[in-house]
Structure formats: structure tokens, C-alpha cells
Amino acid sequence: MSEHELSTIPKDARAFQGQAAGVVTRCAGAVIDVVLVALALVSAYVGLVGLRFLLDPRSFSWPDPALLSFMSLMAALTGLYLTVAWVLGGRTFGDMLMGLRVVTARGRRLGWVRAAARAVAYVAFPIGLLWSAVDRRSRSVQDLLLRTSVVYDWNPRSPLKESDDV
Amino acid sequence: MPSRALELRGEPPRALEALDLVVGGTAVAMAVVSAAGTVVGTVVGTVVGKALEPSFVPERLRPRQVIAGVLRPVVRVGGVQRRRLTFEAARQLDAVLPPVADLVMSRLPLTDLVRRHLDLDAIVADVDLDAVVMRLDLDEIAARLDVDAVLDRLDLTATVVNRVEFRTVVDAVLAEVDIAGIVSEVLDEIDLPEIIRESTGTMASETVQTVRMRGVGADEAVSRLAARLKLGRGRPAAGGATPE
Numbered sequence: 004m005s006e007h008e009l010s011t012i013p014k015d016a017r018a019f020q021g022q023a024a025g026v027v028t029r030c031a032g033a034v035i036d037v038v039l040v041a042l043a044l045v046s047a048y049v050g051l052v053g054l055r056f057l058l059d060p061r062s063f064s065w066p067d068p069a070l071l072s073f074m075s076l077m078a079a080l081t082g083l084y085l086t087v088a089w090v091l092g093g094r095t096f097g098d099m100l101m102g103l104r105v106v107t108a109r110g111r112r113l114g115w116v117r118a119a120a121r122a123v124a125y126v127a128f129p130i131g132l133l134w135s136a137v138d139r140r141s142r143s144v145q146d147l148l149l150r151t152s153v154v155y156d157w158n159p160r161s162p163l164k165e166s167d168d169v
Numbered sequence: 170m171p172s173r174a175l176e177l178r179g180e181p182p183r184a185l186e187a188l189d190l191v192v193g194g195t196a197v198a199m200a201v202v203s204a205a206g207t208v209v210g211t212v213v214g215t216v217v218g219k220a221l222e223p224s225f226v227p228e229r230l231r232p233r234q235v236i237a238g239v240l241r242p243v244v245r246v247g248g249v250q251r252r253r254l255t256f257e258a259a260r261q262l263d264a265v266l267p268p269v270a271d272l273v274m275s276r277l278p279l280t281d282l283v284r285r286h287l288d289l290d291a292i293v294a295d296v297d298l299d300a301v302v303m304r305l306d307l308d309e310i311a312a313r314l315d316v317d318a319v320l321d322r323l324d325l326t327a328t329v330v331n332r333v334e335f336r337t338v339v340d341a342v343l344a345e346v347d348i349a350g351i352v353s354e355v356l357d358e359i360d361l362p363e364i365i366r367e368s369t370g371t372m373a374s375e376t377v378q379t380v381r382m383r384g385v386g387a388d389e390a391v392s393r394l395a396a397r398l399k400l401g402r403g404r405p406a407a408g409g410a411t412p413e
Contacts, residue, residue, distance in 0.1 A: 013360065013378060014360045015382065016378070016381070016382065016385075019385060024388065025384075025385070025387070025388020025389065025391055025392055026388065026391050026392075027384055027387035027388050027390075027391055028381070028384035028385065028387070028388050031380075031384055100377060100380070100381075101380070101381055101384055102377075102381040102384075136391055136392075136395055137395045137399070141388075141392070155385065157381065
């Protein structure tokens with residue numbers, strides 16, 4: 004960062020920029036993401052049903068939603084969304100709202116492999132996020148496994164360097 | 170009388186009269202002495218030496234010696250008179266010379282004469298001005314200067330306006346000043362994001378910031394609570410719970 008760069012971050016929030024984010028903020032971000040994906044999925048489902056109704060209103064019957072397939076679709080979509088968001092922007096929409104950024108131990112953006120592994124780990128074991136409440140540096144189980152961390156970063160643009168992952 | 174002219178101008182005639190008397194007296198005395206000398210010389214010259222100094226007469230009784238013995242007191246008196254007169258003349262001269270010199274000086278265009286006959290440039294060229302300046306205590310002179318008064322007499326504004334090349338000066342100043350740094354510092358102080366937020370009144374942004382700040386506060390509360398629980402379990406506050 005250059006010496007004279009203007010900060011768009013409010014004065015009160017500048018002190019903890021770049022510090023490890025706590026469990027409450029991270030959970031809030033995660034919940035927002037999950038809700039977002041669920042909303043997208045429900046919207047897609049409703050859209051598909053509506054399309055079917057429009058195409059053939061006479062023989063239309065409300066399809067029986069298979070919970071298992073819905074959950075697996077939801078998991079896949081979430082994993083994809085998280086991976087793409089972390090690699091391209093370093094943050095998901097929930098992270099953006101809460102002012103968070105996912106970085107490697109060296110403070111850089113995640114690579115595809117690590118981001119995908121992290122996304123799978125979160126989808127499979129979301130409760131691991133709660134470990135950040137007791138960890139000294141607020142790291143979740145996934146962070147510990149993949150050597151990543153989540154920091155406060157209210158800056159709208161990413162000042163981080165490109166990924167150092169292969 | 171030459172003193173008449175002086176008398177008419179109101180000069181004191183007494184000194185001049187005394188001078189006249191001295192000069193007259195001296196002349197008379199000199200005449201007497203001279204006459205005496207002449208008489209002696211004539212007598213000596215006209216009488217044949219042999220006659221004056223006959224060899225048959227004993228040395229002490231020869232006519233020349235006798236005449237000389239007779240004249241010796243007269244010569245001595247003459248010498249005394251001469252010395253007295255010289256002294257007197259000098260004394261009178263001391264009294265008379267200053268007014269006379271003054272008179273002469275007042276009649277002479279001295280400045281003009283000096284200017285005409287003296288090569289002042291040559292004289293000044295010979296003067297060692299450096300040595301003169303070295304003997305001056307310039308600090309002392311400067312201390313006596315009323316600098317404020319000097320400055321009052323100068324129109325500094327006009328001098329600056331006429332003589333200073335503003336463009337060069339301003340360019341030099343700007344080259345020295347880190348404008349970007351100053352602007353950045355000022356903006357840091359005035360919290361520009363806050364002002365922009367207030368002026369545009371974007372509720373969404375404000376809400377997001379409030380939520381974020383609440384989140385940070387909650388994070389800190391949780392980490393404090395966790396630290397307290399760890400302490401309660403007898404573990405060190407830092408590092409103990411990290412399963413690395």
C-alpha cells in the first residue's frame with residue numbers, strides 16, 4: 004500500500020483492519036451466504052415449476068420435492084459458490100457485507116485447489132467454524148487444516164496480492 | 170605707519186607698537202655692535218699688522234691685545250643685548266603671529282589652492298584604507314544602527330513585487346512541499362468517508378457499517394469470554410487451546 008493512499012474506511016474501524024476476524028462476524032457472514040444460496044435455489048425451483056405450469060397448465064401438478072436431492076444440490080451449489088468467490092474476490096457476499104476477507108497464512112488470495120478444499124470442508128463440517136471462538140487467532144478447523152485465515156477488511160477493493168497457491 | 174591700517178580695522182595697536190619698538194631697538198643695537206666691529210676691523214685693517222704687533226713689545230703689551238682687551242667688555246654687553254632682544258622678539262612674535270596668520274589665512278582661498286595644487290587622488294591612493302577599516306569596530310557601529318528605521322524607509326512590498334520572480338520561487342517551494350502527503354494527512358483528519366456518507370445519506374452503507382461494527386464488538390466479547398473460560402479451567406490465556 005502506498006504511503007499516501009486515501010482510506011475509505013471509517014476512522015473507528017481502521018484499528019482492526021487486517022486482524023483476525025472473530026466467530027460472530029464469521030458466522031454471520033456464513034449464515035448470509037447459506038441463506039443466499041438457499042434463496043437462489045428456491046427461486047430456481049419456483050421458476051422451474053412456474054415454467055412447467057406455463058408450458059402445460061392442464062396436466063400441471065406440484066412436483067414432489069425430494070429433500071435429499073435438494074440438500075445435495077444445495078451443498079454442491081454452496082461449494083461452487085464459495086470456491087469461486089474466494090478465488091476471484093477473496094470474499095463471498097456474506098463476507099463482503101460483514102467486512103471480511105479470506106486469505107492464506109501469508110496474507111494472499113486463495114488458489115483454486117485450496118479454495119475448493121476449504122469449500123468442501125465447510126460444506127461437510129460447518130460446525131468446524133465454531134472453533135474460531137476458542138482459537139487464539141480465531142481460526143476455524145478448516146483454517147487450521149488448510150493454513151488459511153479470515154481477517155477484517157472493510158476496503159471495497161482488494162489490496163491483496165494474487166494467490167501464491169499453485 | 171603700517172599699524173594704522175590695523176588700527177582702522179580695530180586691531181589692538183599695542184602689540185604692534187611693541188614690535189616696532191623691539192625692531193627699532195634691535196636695529197640700533199645691531200648698528201652699535203656692527204659699528205663697533207667695523208671700527209675694530211678698520212683699525213685692525215688700516216694699522217699695519219706689524220705696527221700692531223711689534224715684536225719688540227712683550228706679548229701682553231702689544232697694541233692688538235690691548236685693543237682687544239678694551240673692546241671685550243663691549244662685545245660681551247652686545248652679546249647679552251642680542252640674546253635679550255632675540256628672546257624679546259620671539260615673545261612678541263608669539264603674541265603677534267596668530268592674528269597675523271589668521272588674517273593671512275582669511276585672505277587666502279585655501280580650499281581652492283589645495284584643490285589646484287594638491288593631487289588628492291595620489292594621497293588617498295597612498296592611504297591604507299584596509300588598516301583604517303580594521304581599526305573600526307563595525308559591530309559597534311552596526312549595533313548603533315536603528316534597523317527598524319531603515320526598514321521603515323524601505324518599501325519592502327514594492328521591492329519584492331518588482332524584483333522577485335514569483336514563478337521560480339513558487340516552483341521551488343512546490344518542489345519542496347509534499348502536497349500529496351499534506352492532502353492525505355488532512356483527509357485522514359477530517360474523516361472523508363464519514364462526510365461522504367453523511368452528505369449522500371446512503372442508508373444501506375450506514376447499515377452495513379453498523380452491522381459490521383456490532384459484529385466486531387460481538388467478536389471481541391466472545392474472545393474475552395473464551396479467554397476467561399480458559400483461565401477458569403486453569404489453562405494459560407494464550408496458546409493453550411490452540412490444537413496446532
